[in-house]
Amino acid sequence: MGIGLTHFLILSGILFSLGIFGIATRKNAILVLMSLELILNSANINFVAFSRFGGVNIEGQIAALFVIVLAAAEVAVALAIVLNIYQNYHHVNVDEINQMKG
């Protein structure tokens, strides 16, 4: 049995769940960001898998490339924010960053 679309979708599902789990449970902002990357990558796997098996052709791969670029930009901005948070709070614990609360 060859590796087909299902396998990729299962893999992407696992990655997505791991990402959600990470976002929900981690307190460190960096780890939250990393979990976010997992989610983006699970989406990428879907894109590429559908482009290979689902007749979406090259557009799927291009979408994946866009996601990668966006993810890079997102990380740049997010890390800048994390650095700023670190300078203000001297930690990056997302639970204790609550100054935005009204």
Added chain:
Amino acid sequence: MTPDTILNLSIAILFLPLLTFIFLVFFGKKLGRVSGYIGTAVLGIDLILAIIVAFQRLTTYVAEPMLQYKVDWLYLGNQTVSIGVGVDNLTAIMLIVVTLISFLVHFFSLEYMRDDENFPRFYAYLGIFSFSMLGIVIANNFLNMFIFWELVGLSSYLLIGFWFHKDSAADAGKKAFITNRIGDLGFLFGLMILFHTYGTFMFDDVFGFIKAGILPFDSGTWLTALGILVFAGAIGKSAQFPLHVWLPDAMEGPTPVSALIHAATMVAAGVYLTARIFPMFTADAMIFVAYVGALTAIIAATIAITQFDFKRVLAYSTVSQLGYMVMGLGVGAFTSGFMHLVTHAWFKALLFLASGSVIHAMHTAMHHAHNHDMDAQDIRNMGGMRKTMPITYLTFLFATIAISGIPFTSGFMSKDGILAGTLAFGNLTGHWFIPIAGFGAAAITAFYMFRLTIVSFHGKPKTEIAKHTKENNFLILVPLITLAILTFWFFYSPNPFGADKGWFHKATQSPGSVVPSKYNFSFNVPVHHGEMGHENVMHSGHEESMNNAVHEQHSEMNMAMHEQHSEMNMSMQGHHAENQCDEEKAEGEHCKYAEAAPFQVTHVDRYADGELKEHTEFTEALHHAHIPAMILSLIVAFSGILVAFVFYQFKVYDIGSIINMYPWLYKGSFNKWFFDEMYQATVINGTVGLGKVIAWFDLNIIDGVVNFTAAIGRGLSKVTAVFDFRIIDGLVNFSAWISGLLGKALRKPQTGMIQTYLVLTVIGILALIFIFI
């Protein structure tokens, strides 16, 4: 052994170190010191496999083209991207170089890194480095090479910054990574052009297309650009001018790492890449490569003279020697350039490991003396260690002799070949700067290496610490002795003065150029015998020369070379190219491209001993340049050594007086010709300035817009607030009032008393019965 077995084994060689990396990342902390033994054992297995593969390749399949696998990897629209592995003679030799040095460094580090708290992490990183370096070596296409190229950059970054709690180490790691990235950008652009034009990354396919006359955008200039762009990757990785600044800083990493990565293997990857793409260099690209190499060799050598840090002298020496290799490839002395990569790998790894031995002994002595302030790497604190560390001294001396190019060493053979190549190149093209830089750097190399040896090992100990250094144990000495043995000539050729008689030269013949001869040096185009080929060649030559603008550019450049070239021809007896040239004299400068066939046929000459060898004018000139180059290089090497002894050993003259005579020269060299300051002023301050401008823009313009919209938003919301209060709240309150009223009415029946409910239930049931029955 079948080709398939060889390929499977080489894939095993590739992945074994990756397994150690994965294993040590997860279990290293628990294993502690055992992780070092695991890493060393795996690399030992790797080494044995590599020797088997290389032996098979270099004996059974030595005349075969690359043995390779190709696998379809990606389907991009209607194009397929293949990857794969390949083993040819270069790969076989490199496999041994990488695995042996990596194994020795693993072994050496068992002692050197003994007290480091992150011992397992160190071995994990060494594993991933070995994996990525082997990946470069057995790649048979540009894409694989690029992927592993980046992985090597990553592992180099991790290992330079291994002691990241030191700011200098963390900074050096970043500097190395970013500087490399600049070169890699060129590499990437090169790959884009390549894929756009040929739709494949395979070396043999690409070279085949070029040979068939298919050029990027149908232009020789783009082919030149392609060569230079891919070579830019090598400029970064092999620390060539002007991106050489990262390598000396990389010495912040542990010394075994410097030996493995920043002296012997990774920095040689750039040279390896240059050797791989050697067939597609046009004449212009070769001149560029040769000049980059020559400049690097001479600039780095002049800096190395005045440094006091033991490892920094060696670092600049590495840069200079890498320049040598690149220069050798640039002038077309392919075999010697590659041979220098190999011989240099042995003796430079030895120099670094010996320096590690010295530094380790100094640290141990400082530890015993409870002195923690002294710089253990400053050669001004050393001296006299010839007596205290005799084996380290002897092995270091062997390497010094080899790098200086003294006969009976490996370094002599490879260096001599490169210098002969530069002489031939200078003679054929008139670019005399290259041989001058080559010989100059050779003299300076001999001088600074002996300066280093004399100051640190000879004379009297300059400090108490140096006096109390002790020779290290076998874990450190075995690698030193192994590498020292490899600096002898007989591993490469039975004749210490004739490297071309050895197996090494026969196994690594120049692949020859695939570039259409119009864009190539005529002296690199194989010479044809017989009339028929000659006639054909003339025809196409004329047609081609009619309408090519690029050709015109080349002609101008080559006008000057032409004269030189004809003279050269006269002096060579029985030369084949002569009549070609004469017949085309009427055409003027086109003579240079005497053989401008669009589809160049590689002419292969079968030599008497059965070896296949491409016969070009250049190989002829190389042959003629051999003896003069040898004599000249001996003169410069010995004069360099003599000067070193005069100033540092016998102190006939005071070195200070020379410094005082030329203070500017000394300051310039001591401060590395201000490259770092220059980059600080231009690139770094430029980037920071741009960042500040953007920050100002953000703070004033963007924030202004944001604040303005916020103000508008606030104003609007005030209006809507009124509306909210009166109308919306009114409605809400009204509905609340209604439901309150209803609630009040309906609350009445809910008394909370169970009897009431019971009564009501009974009434309800009765009502239902009355209605439905």
